[in-house]
Amino acid sequence: DAAVMGLNPTSVLGHINTVTNDVLVVFFVLPAVEMENMVTDRRDEPQTEFLYCSGAVTEVLRFGSPQLHSGHKVLFLIIPGNPGAVGFYRTFMQTIHSTFGYQHPVWAVSHAGHCVPPDSMDMIEDPSSAAEGDVFGISGQIEHKLAFLRKHVPRETSLVLVGHSIGCYIILEMMKRDPELKILKAVMLFPTIERMAQTPQGKVMTPVLCQMRYVAYLPVFLLSLLPDRLKTSLIKLVFSGIKCLDQTVVQPTVGLLSGDCAANAMYMGGQEMRKVLERDNITIMNNLGKLIFYYGATDHWCPVQYFHDIKQDFPHGDFRLCKNGFRHAFVLDTGREVAKMVVEWIRGDLRT
16 A cells, blocks of 8 residues: 555556456565655554553553663653543654654653553452552552553663653652652653642632532543544544644543543542642752753643742753743644754753
């Protein structure tokens, strides 16, 4: 199939000879550019795996090698925001992977329970252990990421952690709970690391997530009963106001309407409002040279004042304020642009 192979159908058709017995034999010479495109397509093909981590179903999206070995000195690991479906970060990850010349694996690990399990798996492997560790809560999600690293990433592998929104809070907690992690750099995109309930968006969502969460489950449950085709149409309608929508985010959004995924995301969100309070200045100070913070100029989850406050408290830190008008949920339309920025920020660190 010429389209699948990334070839120009017109140039291919000019080199087709039909022979007897309905056998189609194709003789063509690939131009160098098209051959390169084929290689690029293969390298850019992601791999998805569902596994149990901390007793809960977890989706892992990988660009590059699915298994790490001694030749992989650096791993990019994406820690999502909430909801924590890895499919949202596909374009972002693909851009990082290709821009670095496919040298470094780029992985993303979903939050526990924020993905639709395949038919062969349940949402929870062991209900008692999942409940004991509160795996769907914010502290349980932090332990979930540390457990993933212990099981799937060699300790000698250097990590470039990229957090988005609450993923930044999770990264700081990972640094605090396991100071021996070999973190080369941690990039904090639109970081929700303090006073979440006091933000403009937090003031709206706190009552919904904390006092009325069970009421909010009803419309989610009703939506989950719709066929996927209708869910897709509804999601596209909701996103229709986004001029340059990345179409790869539609399917992960549909997955969140399964019911359980949305409920787990809302449960985690309620805990964020209650537990993400004061900024962890000690952990930031202990890791200041490894951290890059990128704040939105119009981010209702993280006001610009938070940027000025942290910059004043840590004058030697790397704090950047968005000048491009990117939204908090940047993956919806500017995943490629943000990825290119991240690459430029850390390119020098990977040369040393």
